[in-house]
Amino acid sequence: MDYDYIFKILLIGDSGVGKSSVLLRFVDDVFSDSYVASIGVDFRVRTVKVGDKIVKLHLWDTAGQERFRSIITQFYRGSRGIFVMYDVTNRDSFNSVQMWLKDIENFTTEDPVRLLIGNKADLASRRVIPFQLGKQLAETVGMPFIETSAKSSQNVDAAFQIMVDCLLGRFEDVSHNEIDDKPLPPVPVDPTVKRKLSCPCS
Numbered sequence: 001m002d003y004d005y006i007f008k009i010l011l012i013g014d015s016g017v018g019k020s021s022v023l024l025r026f027v028d029d030v031f032s033d034s035y036v037a038s039i040g041v042d043f044r045v046r047t048v049k050v051g052d053k054i055v056k057l058h059l060w061d062t063a064g065q066e067r068f069r070s071i072i073t074q075f076y077r078g079s080r081g082i083f084v085m086y087d088v089t090n091r092d093s094f095n096s097v098q099m100w101l102k103d104i105e106n107f108t109t110e111d112p113v114r115l116l117i118g119n120k121a122d123l124a125s126r127r128v129i130p131f132q133l134g135k136q137l138a139e140t141v142g143m144p145f146i147e148t149s150a151k152s153s154q155n156v157d158a159a160f161q162i163m164v165d166c167l168l169g170r171f172e173d174v175s176h177n178e179i180d181d182k183p184l185p186p187v188p189v190d191p192t193v194k195r196k197l198s199c200p201c202s
């Protein structure tokens with residue numbers, strides 16, 4: 001086995017908020033201004049190191065268009081972490097957050113770590129959702145919050161760092177093989193790893 005922990009993580013949110021862009025920035029460190037709407041669900045993998053532990057992330061990038069909604073909810077099962085994203089320049093995408101949170105309630109099997117992301121923070125002149133409004137919503141629904149920019153890279157690594165820390169804090173004793181869906185033997189959490197965690201929800 002080439003990892004100590006493996007987690008299934010989902011990105012959800014309205015079409016065009018930048019889910020694919022944030023993921024590509026995190027996985028390949030690239031960005032494109034052109035918009036190619038995702039179709040269904042894309043899958044990427046990235047491995048990160050926390051202390052001396054290898055954490056493998058199975059990252060599922062979902063399509064935000066309404067016509068894919070029932071398809072993508074089938075992928076919620078077994079996810080340990082979910083990024084709920086909106087675009088700080090798009091009020092509708094912010095208003096949709098509650099709908100995406102309901103889908104999480106309805107379609108997840110475990111209680112996943114949820115993190116709210118306001119993306120496109122680089123577009124200062126077009127911003128319609130102030131930082132404080134995002135933070136307030138996150139506090140109301142009890143989830144950590146961060147603003148990112150896939151374009152400038154701002155906070156993209158930080159968002160994943162928070163997610164991984166929260167995952168290690170919450171699912172410390174259970175690991176799961178997402179490919180064949182069989183539980184893996186429990187992995188005892190290393191206290192040196194735990195000390196390094198900075199999950200705002202714990």
Ligand code: GTP
Binds near residue numbers: 022032
């Ligand atoms: P769907 O696949 O349809 O659900 O959309 P998506 O959420 O994956 O959005 P995508 O990543 O395709 O980005 C949509 C558009 O926004 C593209 O033109 C991106 O270049 C742009 N975009 C994404 N993130 C940012 C950002 O942080 N800043 C700026 N300025 N543009 C961004």
Ligand code: MG
Binds near residue numbers: 064
């Ligand atoms: Mg996409």
